[in-house]
Amino acid sequence: MxxxxxxxxxxxxxxxxxxxxxxxLVILIPIFTYAQAQTLERAAKQIGTSDWKVVLxxxxxxxxxxxxxxxxxxxxxxxxxxxxxxxEYYLKNDINPTAPGAPTFMRKFVEESVSLFLPLxxxxxxxxxxxxxxxxxxxKLLLTRPVRRWKVLLSKYxxxxxxxxxxxxxxxxxxxxxxxxxxxxGGWDLPVLSGFQEKNGAxxxxxxxxxxxxxxxxxAYGLSWLACxxxxxxxxxxxxxxxxxxxxxxxMLAAVISGNLLMQLxxxxxxxxxxxxxxxxxxxxxxxxxxxxxxxxxxxxIGVLGAWSVVALIIAFVTFSRRDVLA
Amino acid sequence: MHSNHRLRWISIFAVAIASFxxxxxGSIMSLIELFRPQTSNLQQSASQKAVSPSSPTVGxxxxxxxxxxxxxxxxxxxxxIQLFREQLQKSSKSEVSLVNLSVSGATSTDLRKQISxxxxxxxxKSAEIIPLTIGGNDLFRGSGRLENTDPETVEKARLxxxxxxxxxxxxxxxxxxxxxxxxxxLYNPFGDLSEAxxxxxxxxxxxxxxxQVIAKYDRVVFIPTYDLFxxxxxxxxxxxxxxPNQYGYQRIANRLTQLVIDQEGMETK
Numbered sequence: 001m002x003x004x005x006x007x008x009x010x011x012x013x014x015x016x017x018x019x020x021x022x023x024x025l026v027i028l029i030p031i032f033t034y035a036q037a038q039t040l041e042r043a044a045k046q047i048g049t050s051d052w053k054v055v056l057x058x059x060x061x062x063x064x065x066x067x068x069x070x071x072x073x074x075x076x077x078x079x080x081x082x083x084x085x086x087x088e089y090y091l092k093n094d095i096n097p098t099a100p101g102a103p104t105f106m107r108k109f110v111e112e113s114v115s116l117f118l119p120l121x122x123x124x125x126x127x128x129x130x131x132x133x134x135x136x137x138x139x140k141l142l143l144t145r146p147v148r149r150w151k152v153l154l155s156k157y158x159x160x161x162x163x164x165x166x167x168x169x170x171x172x173x174x175x176x177x178x179x180x181x182x183x184x185x186g187g188w189d190l191p192v193l194s195g196f197q198e199k200n201g202a203x204x205x206x207x208x209x210x211x212x213x214x215x216x217x218x219x220a221y222g223l224s225w226l227a228c229x230x231x232x233x234x235x236x237x238x239x240x241x242x243x244x245x246x247x248x249x250x251x252m253l254a255a256v257i258s259g260n261l262l263m264q265l266x267x268x269x270x271x272x273x274x275x276x277x278x279x280x281x282x283x284x285x286x287x288x289x290x291x292x293x294x295x296x297x298x299x300x301x302i303g304v305l306g307a308w309s310v311v312a313l314i315i316a317f318v319t320f321s322r323r324d325v326l327a
Numbered sequence: 328m329h330s331n332h333r334l335r336w337i338s339i340f341a342v343a344i345a346s347f348x349x350x351x352x353g354s355i356m357s358l359i360e361l362f363r364p365q366t367s368n369l370q371q372s373a374s375q376k377a378v379s380p381s382s383p384t385v386g387x388x389x390x391x392x393x394x395x396x397x398x399x400x401x402x403x404x405x406x407x408i409q410l411f412r413e414q415l416q417k418s419s420k421s422e423v424s425l426v427n428l429s430v431s432g433a434t435s436t437d438l439r440k441q442i443s444x445x446x447x448x449x450x451x452k453s454a455e456i457i458p459l460t461i462g463g464n465d466l467f468r469g470s471g472r473l474e475n476t477d478p479e480t481v482e483k484a485r486l487x488x489x490x491x492x493x494x495x496x497x498x499x500x501x502x503x504x505x506x507x508x509x510x511x512x513l514y515n516p517f518g519d520l521s522e523a524x525x526x527x528x529x530x531x532x533x534x535x536x537x538x539q540v541i542a543k544y545d546r547v548v549f550i551p552t553y554d555l556f557x558x559x560x561x562x563x564x565x566x567x568x569x570x571p572n573q574y575g576y577q578r579i580a581n582r583l584t585q586l587v588i589d590q591e592g593m594e595t596k
Contacts, residue, residue, distance in 0.1 A: 068432045162343035169346040222353025
């Protein structure tokens with residue numbers, strides 16, 4: 001079995017997809033870093049000071065002004081109100097939520113990329129994991145060996161889990177190394193607030209506590225990893241069901257992107273909670289960022305993601321063992 | 328060849344298992360964290376923080392008030408306050424900073440509440456110039472027409488306004504005894520309508536009220552705006568017929584700039 005897994009991982013390394021993903025990260029992260037630095041600089045310039053308290057206060061006031069707009073949908077109003085309460089809490093406790101430094105960038109980056117960017121990177125390697133064996137004709141070689149089919153598929157799945165972990169961790173490491181050039185490499189033990197809870201449109205702060213940033217990062221990347229594994233598992237199923245690389249990838253891209261779109265477009269439609277790709281923003285539970293969709297809780301998100309993964313795995317294994325490949 | 332193969336085997340598995348387990352640990356930690364919320368440990372740290380001296384905030388202009396200070400109606404989004412800052416910047420060598428704390432739609436009661444917040448107080452402490460517009464929403468209730476044509480209701484609102492503005496000025500003075508406060512008077516956006524006589528009277532009354540309160544304080548300047556919009560309201564008002572447009576704001580900004588530049592030593596700073 002270990003031999004099979006090794007074999008699959010070797011194939012993955014040889015296929016150079018992982019290197020393409022690393023390349024994408026190396027190119028994009030500096031761009032994000034630069035953009036972030038520009039935004040901070042511009043904000044500081046507009047107000048005329050880089051004192052974070054003043055900037056934060058101004059942000060709160062600006063959001064209060066947005067609230068007075070009559071064209072704003074109710075759910076956005078609730079979202080902004082919670083955001084304001086959280087920022088006021090930061091201000092009151094004298095904690096800068098955006099203290100500069102590479103670890104802060106890592107935190108912002110994972111919070112922003114967990115629903116779209118990271119899943120897309122995972123899709124790149126997962127969407128044709130099985131189907132590529134069809135297109136290259138190697139599936140026959142693979143299946144005519146005296147190994148049970150489920151073992152072949154399992155070894156592929158395990159290697160996919162490893163690759164997903166590798167991608168998430170590389171994102172973390174690369175975003176640290178690259179953004180540190182501008183922001184500096186310090187700030188691991190900066191205090192971060194966690195434990196915000198929402199109840200009936202009000203922010204509960206009784207469970208709010210400080211976490212050192214390194215621990216927060218470990219947890220945030222751990223949560224994004226769970227989200228990525230669901231994406232990987234569903235892509236894995238698609239790669240079993242669909243034989244062409246292009247359509248497999250197309251299906252997964254459409255699914256991930258529409259999950260993000262649905263979150264923005266129709267947060268009031270309760271049924272979208274049960275669509276796996278609207279549940280990817282697990283890090284929001286950690287940061288206490290208000291959640292736009294009504295009724296979303298952590299157990300529900302984990303449950304939905306878990307259920308999709310299990311069902312996808314069952315479908316993948318059943319289909320793969322019954323399929324007549326030699327025809 | 329064999330050792331090479333072995334090395335590759337080890338390195339691939341080492342990287343794979345290491346990344347897998349780090350993230351697994353992270354996700355388990357976060358699930359524990361999120362499913363079993365800890366009670367807050369903040370009280371302690373917050374009190375510790377309070378002892379340490381807060382960092383000095385630089386902010387020469389801190390503006391307060393309603394949609395006028397926000398700049399509603401100006402197509403460029405600047406409003407008088409940004410125009411004023413730009414003009415002041417031209418004659419100043421150091422950076423002119425601006426914190427705009429105005430909330431569109433605010434009444435004097437809202438501003439009174441806002442002033443009492445500790446963070447607002449902190450910002451006011453370091454201010455040198457405090458422009459403020461307030462009262463328009465008390466009198467005109469925000470949207471379009473004058474709703475309270477009943478003189479009694481208007482009179483009641485005026486008394487509240489009087490009390491609030493007194494409270495606000497007293498409070499700002501308590502935080503900051505040096506800054507110059509500029510209070511803008513009201514103008515009549517309905518001066519060209521049929522009820523102009525009545526509304527003009529109200530606006531005049533309210534402005535008088537404000538001036539009377541202001542007279543009690545040092546370094547508080549009343550800037551009239553009534554005259555600016557009196558003759559040709561259409562030209563200087565936005566299409567909502569309530570807020571100034573960019574030309575209107577330009578005129579308001581000019582008044583403020585004039586007064587500030589006149590101040591002793593301001594140009595050399």
